[in-house]
Amino acid sequence: MLGKFFRKPESEQSDRVPPGQYLTKGFPVLTYGQTPRISTEDWEFRVSGLAEAKTLSWSDFMAMPQSEFTDDFHCVTRWSKLDVQWTGIKVTDFMKYVEVDPKATHIVEHCYGGYTTNLPIEDFVREENFFAHTLFGEPLAAEHGGPMRLVVPHLYAWKSAKWINGLEFLDHDEPGFWERNGYHRRGEPWAEERYSE
DSSP states (O other): OBTTTEEOOOGGGTTTSOTTOEEESSOOOOOSSOOOOOOTTTOEEEEEESBOOEEEEHHHHHTSOOEEEEEEEEOTTSEEEEEEEEEEEEHHHHGGGOOBOTTOOEEEEEETTSOEEEEEHHHHSOTTOEEEEEETTEEOOGGGTTTOEEEOTTSOGGGSOTTEEEEEEESSOOOOHHHHTTBOSSOOGGGTOOBOO
């Protein structure tokens, strides 16, 4: 597989590729279970838990400030893709529309298909994180998490939940699907936080 689909990073890329990772020539699609297919007309996003409950539509998200992003993307299965180009909404911009209880310390990302993953608030509310709806100038395909996914570039890609449709704010850490099945609670690539101890 190495050589045909993946390659070792060049020396000038070593500061961008975490330990144990290889660069991919494509953009692999790894999904557990069926791929949900949701139209933008039917898509909804729910805010719940320790926050003012609300349901947002696709048009609500499209009315928020839109930004362009170019980020590196690292999968726990040891592939990385550099300079991925996205369009979407900064988490920091999104949070201006949400009223959160100060007691909230963590979030659970909820997704179509039943997938969940957890994040501490400080890992979620960062300037470089965003909700993505466009990939390399095209609407985000269902295989890559469309119509919308969260992108958290500083953590492994399973924290960048595909098909996202809600955030639950909590006053404690609650592991999601992969965390309950042996993955690390945080998933920081440079520390190789792949699996729980």
